[in-house]
Structures are given as structure tokens and as C-alpha cells.
Amino acid sequence: MEDAIPASPVYAPEEILALAVCASPNGSRDAGDLALLHAARERGITLPYAQRENSWEAPSRERPYSTAVLKAADKADASPFMVARGNLKALEKLCEVSSLEKERMNKAFEEHSPSGFEPVAVAVHRSGAPWRLLGVVPMHAMRDVRRLSMAKANFRYFHVWDWPLRVLHWTWVLCIIGLSATGICIAEGWFLKMGDLHGAFQFGTLRFVHYALGWILVVVMMLRFSCFFMASNKYQSFRALFPVSRQEWKDLYATAVDYLFARSYDGPRYIGHNPLQQWTYTGVYVLFTTMVVTGLALYALYEPRHWFYRWFMPLNDLIGIPYVRLVHLIGMWCFIIFAMIHVYLSILSGNVDRDGTISSMFSGGRWLRKGVKFRDE
Template identity: 35%
Template sequence: MSTAARPAASARPHPWSLGRAMPVRTGEYKWVYLWGLPLRVMHWTAAVAIVALIISGFFIGRPYFVRDFGETWTLTMSRARFVHFLAAAVLVSTALVRLYWLVAGNKFERFEALFPVRGRDLVNLVRMTKFYLFLSREEPHYLGHHPLQQLSYTGIYLIAVVEVLTGFALYAMADPTGPLGWALLLSSKFAGIQGIRWIHHVITWVFIIFIPAHIYLAARADVWEHGGTVSSIVSGGRFVPKDMHFVDE
């Protein structure tokens, strides 16, 4: 950890600002290393794969910019399917790395830091929810993921599992007896083919909503706490006040 002094500054609002001024912290800061290189690479690789899946998936579902359904359409659709399947394989690979890192990572990357299973995190989950709903000014401070993030990431991971299973099922429709036929059989027990397509499509919209919300909340924390939350997923660490108590320190 390294320390740095931050000069004092006034918290005057911008003359055109519609909200109240952001608090400006002063004093001694320390740099804390949080995210290892494998996790950071996995994060950005998964982000690119998800964007590629969304774009190619919408095209496969409705090839909106192809008017000639001849040879050109066939070639374009083949390329879109290739991109979609390749991105899916990359996403599954990053998930396998994340599963391994739940055991091999540091204390901010392991299982107990990602899922709100500890008593203190369950209590702080309520406190953090009140803070985000502007019902309380008290915020439990975490170096890594706070309980609300833990819960949301757990939820998005579980939703991603369903997305992958339904994707495998749709892929297996071309070869039901192939290596992914089990996914088609399993999914068909809970929903028909159209049901599988519908679930796959709806979950895509869940990711479309989650991505900007994730970026906004990370940027909000960065502006509010001045700690480099956004840049931490690039550099691996962030600055935090030396005199602040953190639950997971």
C-alpha cells in the first residue's frame, strides 16, 4: 500500500448544477490492491464477449439490415452465427476462470467476498439498500464488493447460466444427438422450443439493462468517494482514506 496526501478543496456546486455539491475528501490516502490480473483480463474479455453476443444475437433473431435473402444473406448470417458462437465460447471460458478464481484469488476475489453469505454482509445488505434508496446517510464501507453488489453479481451470474443453457439448447437444435443435445433435452422439459427462444431473448434484455446500470453505479461511487473505483478494474487497486474503517479490511 502507498500513501498520498490530497490537498483541501472547496465543495462549491457548479453554477449550473441542479443537485447538491459532491463531498470533497481531504487528508491522507492509501492505495489498496484489490483485483488480480487474471480477474481484470476476465472482466474485460467477458465485457467484449457480451457486447458481441448481444449484437450478433439480435441480428440472428432479426437480420434487419439485409434486404436480399439470397447468397449475401446466407453468408452474412453464417458470419453472424460464427461471431455469436465464438463469443459464447469465450464467455464460457471466462466463467471457468472466474470459478477457479473463487478459490485461488485473494480475499477480495474469493467465494465469500462475492456472495452475501456471512452474517455481517446480510446485515449490511439492508443498510446499503437504505443508503442507495436515500433512506439513510449511513454507508458501510467495503474495499471490495459491498453486499448489494455481491447480491446483484450473484444474480447476474445465475441468469447468465440460464442464458448459456438456453443458448446451448438452441445450438443443439441443428444436431439434437450431438454433444450439446443434453441442453436441448433439459431445456425442453421446462419450456418448448419457442419458450427457450423467449427466455434467451428476455435475458438478453436483462444484460442490456444491467450494463449501463453497472457503469452508472461504478461511476457514481467513483464521483462520490473519489477512490478510483472505475480505474481499479484496470490498475487493480484504488485509493482510500487512511482513517476510514472498512468492513472487509
């Protein structure tokens, strides 16, 4: 836990931290609330405020910050006041902070906070005065180490992926690995030894494995497309392929920026695929179709008169066999690059947002924190 960052020299960091602690619900066992309390005790900060009973209000979709009514604990005649704690942007809007003050606050946070910390803003509202932003407390994303029976109360369960889709997903993964490995060997021929009479059919065996995996992948994709129309929820339906609403188009840019800079704290949240994922997976299906067509065109060279393969021969005549092979090879490297980025972003999302992205492809469901707004809920 870092020291609080005041919005103005008038406010002391100790006062901001004390208010942040007192703004927690009475008796809270939340990991973030406990971290604030621990930080205050480490610094020897006394808590001069008492929270009015049943005054704490949890964050909501429209208001991503909590509020509570506090009063000086040692003064019976002290006037109560409200304190808000939560999202910095929301509290800046509530307090009508100017653009210059926003820039100053954000710059101060970036200068004094290590990477991986997020700002927890604190604002107060006293009788006869407007809301005033006091500052922020930099907090690091923490794992909730409480018992599962306690943690479930703060999370909601969503069934997202059916078992057929999960089976097809992992079959797809195995096929892509096998096709990439055999494809590289076919393209480079590293394993071939000139004059080796004992392993003369190695290349033929390799090509057979490559084609067999290709046909398995074709069947997998046909079944995957059928899942679009037989899905048990909207997160797996054909609608999930494309961002069609105006809000999704806006979120496309915000999500891309979050992924680019490895941050997901304030970005738009989706239970299923976000707009960037929708377009990416749509592109993957287009790339897969290209790989199948070019692969069958190359195979057709060995069976040009076959009733099925002859439909793909015109592609070789149209752009030339070397270019068909080049497109097929480039497509393979695109798949490999996509797989690396896909795994990295899945791990990033699972560790930064704690949203069960990876585990959902095994269990089919996600435990998502209550109070978080999801666009596709």
C-alpha cells in the same frame, strides 16, 4: 460553501462556522479545512479562538468526528473548552439529542442545503456542562487539488484485483457487447434483404460469430471460477460471493437505499464488494448459466445426435422451443440492463466517494482515505 445552520436560534451561523474553522488541525492543508477557512474569510468572520497545542485528535472508526481544545484568544483567563466536528449522527448521539430535535435539524438541513452537500456537525463541551450540538455547516464534496506527494499521507493503498481477474473482466465486457449485438440481429434479422444472392450466408456468419463469442465467454467464466480458489486476497475469493454475516445482511438494506437515492456519504463502506454487489454478481453468474444452457439447447436443434449437444435436447421437449428462445432473449436484455446500471453506479461511486472504483479495474488497487471505516478490512 453554504451558511451554517444552527440547531437552535440561540446560536449564530457565524459562531458555528468560526468554531468549525478553529477545530481544524493547526497548519492543515486539507481541502475541507481550507474551504472552511476560505468561507469564514469571505464572510468577514474573525477567528476568536486559539487551539491548544497537540490537543487535536483525528476521527477514528469508533468515533467519526475530530476533537480539539479551544480557548478565547483575547482573554488570558478564559476557560478552555472542547469542540467536536464531524459526522452529524455521531454528534447527535454524543450530545444525546432528542428525536424531535434530530428531525428538526435534518429538516432544516434539507431545506437550506442544495443537493450534493453533506452536513459537518459542530458540538461543544464546557466544564460542568454536557455536550451540546450547535449546528451544521453544509459542505460540498471537493476534489483534493494538492500535490500527490502531500495527498498520499492521507490515503492508504489496497491491492484488490489481480491482473488475471482484470483481464477476464474486460474480456467478459467485449464478449457481452458482441453477443448482445449479434443476438439482436439474429432475433430481428434487420440486415437481411429478401432476394439478395450475394450475401446469402450473412446469417450463417452472424450465427458463427455469436456461437464463437459464446464459447469464449464459457471459457472466461470457467477461468473466473478458478480465480475464486486461487485468489491472492479475500476480496476475490469464493467467500466474496455471498453476504454471510449478520452485519452484512444489515448493510444490504442500507447500501440499497444509498444506491437508490444516489447518496453514499454515510453508508457502510467496503474495500471489496459490498453485500448488494455480492448478491448482484451472484445473480449474474446464475443468469449467465441460464444463458449458456438455453443457448446450447437452441444450438442442439442443429446437431441433436451429437454426444454433447444431445444432453440439452430434453430442455426443448420440456418447455418448448419458443419458450427456450424467449428465456434466452429475456436473459440478453437482463444483461444489457445490468451493464447500464453497473456502469452508472460505478461512475456514481467514483465521483461521490472518490474511492477509485473504475480505476481499480485497470490498476488493480484503490487509494482509500485514512480514518474511514471499512467493514471488510
